[in-house]
Amino acid sequence: MKEVTSSYNPRDIEAGVQDYWKKENTYARVKALRKGGKAFFFVDGPPYTTGHIHLGTAWNKIIKDAILRYHRMRGADVIERAGYDMHGLPIEVRVEHQLGFASKKDIEEYGIARFIEQCREFAVTHMEIMSDQFRRLGIWLDFENPYQTIKEDYIESAWWTIQRADERGLLERGHRVVNWCPRCETAIADSEVEYWDETDPSIFVKFPIAGRENEYLVIWTTTPWTLPANVAVAVNPEFTYARVRAEKDDSEEILWIADELVESVLKMGRYQDYTVEGHVPGSDLVGTEYTSPLAGPVPHQSEIRHRVVAADYVELDNTGLVHIAPGHGWDDYLVGIREGLEVFCPVDTGGRFTREAGEFAGMYVRDANDAVIDALGDYLLARRTITHRYGHCWRCKTPIIYRATAQWFLKATEIRDSMLDEIAKVKWYPEWAGSARFHDFVKDSRDWCISRQRYWGIPIPIW
Template identity: 40%
Template sequence: MSGFNPLVYEPEILKFWEDRKTHLLASQRNRGKKPFYFLDGPPYTSGKVHIGTAWNKSLKDSILRYKRMQGFEVLDRAGYDMHGLPTENAAEKKLGIRSKGDIAKFGVDGFVKACKELSIENMRVMNEDFRRLGVWMDFDNAYQSVTREFIDGEWWLVKQAHEKGRLYEGMRSMAWDWAHQTALAKHELEYKMVSDPSIFVKMKAAGKEDEYFIVWTTTPWTIPFNLGIMVHPDIEYVRCKVEGETWIVAKALAGVFIGSVAGKQFTVLEEFRGEKLKGAGYVHPFHDELKEHYEGIKRQHPNAHTVVLTEEHVDTSSGTGLVHMAPGCGPEDYEVGYRNNLPAWNTVREDGHFGEGMGKFTGRHAIRDNKAFIEDLDGCGALIARTQVEHQYPFGQRSNQPVIFRTTKQWFFRVEDIKRQMIAENDKVQWVPKAGYNAFNSWLENLRDNSISKQRYWGTPL
């Protein structure tokens, strides 16, 4: 055989199959025999298929053909994921819409209609692409997440969760995509290795002359919302004399931090366990700028701006052994704050900018203006040192922007209490390859109550 030209032979083969209804005949031949159930993990209707989508669908097609040849009745219905942000982005571009606020001005009904039309048109294009690849699936009856039938199924699931006591509305410090202005569930985050500023900040001990708690953070924008300092009760801490001031840090980190990072000489004055610091008060370095906020919070929550103890989230692998805590700016901080009756205070708006009433911070962007917060700390004498640190940080899967954390009201599925049961059930599944089991088991081990609500327009209404 010579001169093989796929542009000639592929259309001939496809026409041969179509004229003789080969896929239909192959399916009917095993009708009534032992069924092989196949659920198509749906590709997103983004338009033309890409190499990853083509590879995925071709692998599925190979398995289905093998099962037909084994004599199984193969249920090969295709499927499409058609809701979500990529379609909104494409519709915005097509309509000349620049922001989430512009959608409301344009009209939600018209925008949703445009999204649906775009999704269906993209599905038709992808159907043809898959057929060109020679994939034998039932594309004529493909399930579509935009149909009433499918949406009713999702609502049925929500109803079941409600009846079983697994649906609840609650306030949580959630990952927030400021570019798309919506909360994100854990599976919608992608962690990337990034280089961020790491700052060491001193906070003055209340009622003490020149004594400071030294905290560490990689998110300077959250410092205005600081309401506590986390300390491990069993870690050894020290009071050190440093150029006329007294600094409190973990004993194991004193030499590394004070001697190397801060570049200063020090003398240890006292050693003690962290539990001794419980309830110790301090004055926030931005107290003068946000005095009204801080004093109002302190009146209602006496634990505000005090040291709280926690065995989680504090160690001596890096930093100072004292961790800055802003309950409104992260899930771990939120949990510790909740246990210590501290509010999840955070005035950052949906678009990532600080809200009104925040003094000179009003209008700043949490991510883009990180440098300005560092300069403010330096200006008031609270910044001891600044370094760059490489660490994993979550990004929005669709926007590809670093997320922030905001405290918002969302709907959740309660699943943490049945995590062990789900892990046990997963152990009964034969995963091929084993890497699939490892990945899914890790996901289950780290499972939290999952948010199911979104602050967007193109999806199942909730």
């Protein structure tokens, strides 16, 4: 036995313990000692093999290790296979960075097969690095036989799941609005969107009512770039809307605005005087036709029959009238499907306007906000800015857009109730992890978009 010293050297202690465990084959001996005991099965929520471990992954594994040691000490036969997530955008983005790539075009010029092999090498190399670092933390898991999402057995299990979903009628090819990363040029799931504040334009726009001179519906939006795709305006059928005769610079206009919001809207529009000439419920405005203020620069807008529709989600803020672009918003898309509206989406995979967007063709959508605002001319009632939470791609951090495109979906909404029932049967630690966090995640979930327009992942077995 070594003499106890007054100094503590953590590096020496770590090395000594690691050497002892290795020399005595301690982990394997403990496994053998507990063999035949009551089974405790542990599934390792896998970290992405994107680099060295960080404080989050270290903390995660240390907590798990403490729990597994507790069960071993109580005599349990613990099945504790390590796991690694080795596919997907997290790996691709890191490899793109290493190779100096900025877009999918760079990957295709480099060669898809070569890029995939680079992703494989990166993932395997960093799996080995992470396993070694976890061992140095004293973690006891089966690092010799980890499950890896790039292995054939794992891929085949995913294919089996897709087949079972198809057999149950839960697999669907659909054309819907999805979260879209214009840098990665792919659909991403709701869980892959991160939110933080962005500052965007906040504009109030006059949509001219068809057949009525100087009479307008006033809408508000924080995404001017979606106006070239407008097909409708939504009102809340339960709200009261005011017909306002407003005066500015010796001219008069008739404006339709939610009654409670008239004064604030006209103040922003710098009108000198106004008179409320009447009120109607929102339901009376439904069916009113209007024309697009962008019919000139976007010729396709002149081919659309624009009209007012009802939507219960419209709130009593800004103007009380919501611009609807079914090709660029989930709620808008649902309204569009219900009302038989055109799902117009003149935006390509890279987030640039297509030829259908007329004068805006070729512009990156978020960079086109000013151009769209300028094109509105006198139809722009007011312009402000707003700082609000906005979605970003979880890996490249680019602001996402919403885009209508064809994808494969698992119809989670059809089994949502049964999933909630199963959640209630589980004993959660802590309790709120199930009753609040996971329950709410499932309760609010949409159908799961499982397809990606990328290269390093599990191929969907459909042809």
